[in-house]
Structure formats: C-alpha cells, structure tokens
Amino acid sequence: MHAWPASEVPALPGQGRDLRIHDTATGGPITLDPGPVARLYVCGITPYDATHIGHAATYNAFDLVQRVWLDTKRQVHYVQNVTDVDDPLLERAERDGVDWAALAEQETQLFREDMTALRMLPPRRYVGAVEAIPGIVPLVERLCDLGAAYELEGDTYFSVEADPHFGQVSHLESAAMRLLSAERGGDPDRPGKKNPLDPMLWSAAREGEPSWDGGSLGRGRPGWHIECVAIALDHLGMGFDVQGGGSDLVFPHHEMGASHAQVLTGEFPMAKAYVHAGMVALHGEKMSKSKGNLVFVSRLRQDGVDPASIRLALLSHHYRADWEWTDQVLQDAVTRLGHWRAAVSRPDGPSVEVLVDEIREALANDLDAPAALTAVDRWAVTQERQGGTDAGAPGIVSRAVDALLGVAL
Numbered sequence: 309m310h311a312w313p314a315s316e317v318p319a320l321p322g323q324g325r326d327l328r329i330h331d332t333a334t335g336g337p338i339t340l341d342p343g344p345v346a347r348l349y350v351c352g353i354t355p356y357d358a359t360h361i362g363h364a365a366t367y368n369a370f371d372l373v374q375r376v377w378l379d380t381k382r383q384v385h386y387v388q389n390v391t392d393v394d395d396p397l398l399e400r401a402e403r404d405g406v407d408w409a410a411l412a413e414q415e416t417q418l419f420r421e422d423m424t425a426l427r428m429l430p431p432r433r434y435v436g437a438v439e440a441i442p443g444i445v446p447l448v449e450r451l452c453d454l455g456a457a458y459e460l461e462g463d464t465y466f467s468v469e470a471d472p473h474f475g476q477v478s479h480l481e482s483a484a485m486r487l488l489s490a491e492r493g494g495d496p497d498r499p500g501k502k503n504p505l506d507p508m509l510w511s512a513a514r515e516g517e518p519s520w521d522g523g524s525l526g527r528g529r530p531g532w533h534i535e536c537v538a539i540a541l542d543h544l545g546m547g548f549d550v551q552g553g554g555s556d557l558v559f560p561h562h563e564m565g566a567s568h569a570q571v572l573t574g575e576f577p578m579a580k581a582y583v584h585a586g587m588v589a590l591h592g593e594k595m596s597k598s599k600g601n602l603v604f605v606s607r608l609r610q611d612g613v614d615p616a617s618i619r620l621a622l623l624s625h626h627y628r629a630d631w632e633w634t635d636q637v638l639q640d641a642v643t644r645l646g647h648w649r650a651a652v653s654r655p656d657g658p659s660v661e662v663l664v665d666e667i668r669e670a671l672a673n674d675l676d677a678p679a680a681l682t683a684v685d686r687w688a689v690t691q692e693r694q695g696g697t698d699a700g701a702p703g704i705v706s707r708a709v710d711a712l713l714g715v716a717l
C-alpha cells in the first residue's frame with residue numbers, strides 16, 4: 309500500500325536528545341539507544357470507520373518518537389500496518405451491505421488524508437494484512453513445525469505455552485488475561501483449545517467470508533497478531549526499537565505478537581520497548597468504533613477546524629494519560645494557536661536559546677508534550693508582554709514547533 313506525503317521537517321540548531329521512554333514490559337523508563345537507523349512499528353487502523361481523535365492521539369505519540377529521533381540526526385525506519393481483513397471490518401461491511409474491500413480502501417484513504425492534514429510523518433512501509441498473507445502463511449507453517457501451533461476443526465491456534473517469555477509484556481494474571489482475551493477478539497471459551505488464551509493464527513475459510521490459499525493450512529485468513537508480526541519481522545527484523553500502539557493493545561495483541569516472534573526466531577525480546585498511549589474518552593467512555601461515541605478528525609476538518617489546533621489539543625495531554633475529549637480542550641488549543649501565531653509573526657523576539665533546549669528536554673523525557681507546550685507558552689507570553697531584540701528568534705520558534713511538535717505556525 310502507499311502511505312501519505314511527508315511534510316518537511318526543518319533542521320534545528322544545537323543538539324537533539326536521546327529518548328527516555330516508558331516501557332510497558334519492564335514497567336519503567338528506559339533510554340533507547342537505536343543505531344543510526346531507529347526501527348519503529350506502530351499498529352495501524354482497522355479501516356471500517358473514520359479516524360477518530362483516539363486514533364489521532366495514539367499516532368501523535370509515535371509521531372513525536374519519530375521527530376525526537378530525527379532531531380538526533382538518525383534515520384527512522386517506521387512501519388505501520390492496516391488490518392484490512394478482520395472480523396469487525398467484515399461485520400461492518402455485512403451490516404451496511406457494502407463490499408468489505410471497498411470499505412477498507414475508502415476508510416484507509418480517509419485515514420491518509422487525516423494523517424496528512426495533522427502533519428503526521430508517514431511510515432516508510434505501510435502494509436495491509438491482505439498483501440502480507442503470502443508472508444504470513446510460511447510463518448504459521450513454521451510454528452506448526454516447531455510444535456508451537458495446533459489444529460482445531462480446521463483452524464490453527466498458537467500455543468502460548470511454547471513461549472517461556474509469555475506474559476512478559478503485560479505481566480497480567482491469567483484471569484485478567486482471559487477476560488481481556490474475550491473482550492478483544494479472542495475465544496477463550498471455545499472447547500478443545502489447549503489453553504483458553506491460545507490465539508488464532510489461521511482461520512479456516514467460512515461461508516460468505518473472503519479466504520486465501522494457505523498452503524498446508526488450507527484456505528482461510530490470518531489471525532490478527534501474526535499479521536503484525538509477519539509485517540514487523542519482514543520489514544524491521546527482530547529486536548527492533550519500539551513496538552507501539554494504544555494501551556488497549558497491551559493484551560492480547562502485543563503479548564501474543566511478541567510470543568509469536570520469539571518462538572519463531574528463538575530470540576528475545578521482539579522489541580526493546582513496548583510503548584502504549586492512553587485511551588481518549590468521550591462522554592466518560594473510551595472512544596471506540598464499536599460503541600460509536602466518536603469525534604472524527606475528518607468531521608472536525610469539514611467543520612473548518614484548523615488541523616494545527618487539533619494537533620495542539622492532542623499535544624496538551626501526556627501520551628500515557630487517559631483523557632477526555634471536550635469542546636473546551638479544542639477551544640483551548642485554538643486560543644493557544646492564535647497566541648503562538650501572533651508571537652511568531654514579528655521579526656524579532658525574546659531569546660530562544662533556552663526554549664529549543666526546553667522543548668527537546670521535555671520530549672526526550674517520556675514525550676512530555678504538555679511541558680513542551682508550556683515552554684512555548686512562556687516564550688509567547690514574554691513576546692506578547694515585552695517583546696525582545698533577538699533577530700530571527702520567532703523564525704526559530706516556528707521551525708522548532710514544526711520540527712519537534714508537528715505544528716505549522
């Protein structure tokens with residue numbers, strides 16, 4: 309699949325900072341030391357509805373990861389998937405009487421447009437589950453050969469017991485795992501499974517559903533976790549720097565994915581850090597396509613909201629926090645954007661030497677975007693109240709806000 313166009317990232321004076329980030333697997337901050345090419349995998353959308361603010365908040369977090377790395381003069385190899393065949397997509401297509409592939413293509417295209425408008429840097433590889441199928445089948449076959457998978461009435465399951473490190477991403481008790489598995493696409497109550505938590509690797513063709521040639525597995529379609537693993541291993545290899553997504557993916561998705569990869573390669577861990585963004589809520593409940601309590605990015609854009617203010621609204625919350633979208637959050641961002649734009653519209657202003665460092669330090673410190681915004685606010689207030697004499701200072705602020713926060717002033 310093709311991704312979306314990249315906005316220019318201006319180079320900044322001075323030195324970028326190495327990223328310290330909270331790792332779910334170890335439960336604490338770690339300083340990442342990627343080589344000259346940092347490797348990032350972020351779980352993409354299941355395209356059966358438009359991009360909502362929760363999605364945008366999660367992609368904003370990983371856009372910041374990318375920007376911090378770029379600021380340290382590294383290249384970033386960023387891969388994102390599109391779950392363009394899965395139960396919720398097929399169910400929605402069936403409900404609405406539309407072709408599932410056309411629905412997926414339409415919503416993926418809208419996502420690209422939203423990401424472009426929000427100035428999210430695109431992945432270098434944007435890969436659909438369907439196009440990954442030829443790479444998924446041999447991995448499932450290999451898991452079977454390794455004794456890590458088994459067949460149940462034509463379907464193929466992964467055996468979680470095959471991975472001695474299973475549980476080391478989420479550290480959940482098995483009862484909690486079971487509950488989450490049932491909630492998030494698993495089938496812990498299906499009779500005949502070796503372990504209720506075992507996830508599907510390959511699902512045998514069912515009447516009325518799309519299916520593909522699965523070699524020795526028979527016709528069918530891939531399970532969710534192996535899809536992401538196949539794409540990540542193909543494009544990034546084992547031991548990549550960050551596996552990212554929202555906190556709703558910690559279990560089972562990232563736990564299972566890590567186990568698949570670790571059993572397949574015999575290496576540990578799959579990723580150096582597992583990084584998770586908090587959940588955005590609307591009216592007190594997690595924004596989710598299945599509940600329908602959504603604020604769409606495309607809708608806000610249609611209503612004439614400047615994407616830069618949507619982006620500032622996202623940045624005003626720490627990525628790990630769960631938070632609630634309200635009109636006030638957006639209104640505050642609109643006001644802030646107005647102040648910042650006025651402050652950078654003059655030819656000179658207060659010194660920015662400290663400011664650029666403050667933004668860098670805030671982001672390097674577990675992506676503390678709210679602290680970065682506060683630093684820019686301080687500069688803008690000084691500019692507003694007393695101005696300054698540094699020629700070109702507003703230009704540097706504008707470049708720093710663009711390069712590090714993705715906001716065009």
Ligand code: 5CA
Nearest residue numbers: 351352353354362363366391553554587588595
């Ligand atoms: N296709 C899978 C990942 S492989 C999936 O979870 N798709 S999704 O469309 O449901 O979500 C896309 C991304 O947005 C995921 O990283 C998910 O964790 C995140 N996300 C979903 N809902 C929210 C929310 N309310 N707040 C923050 N992030 C969210």
Ligand code: ZN
Nearest residue numbers: 351352536561
């Ligand atoms: Zn995924």
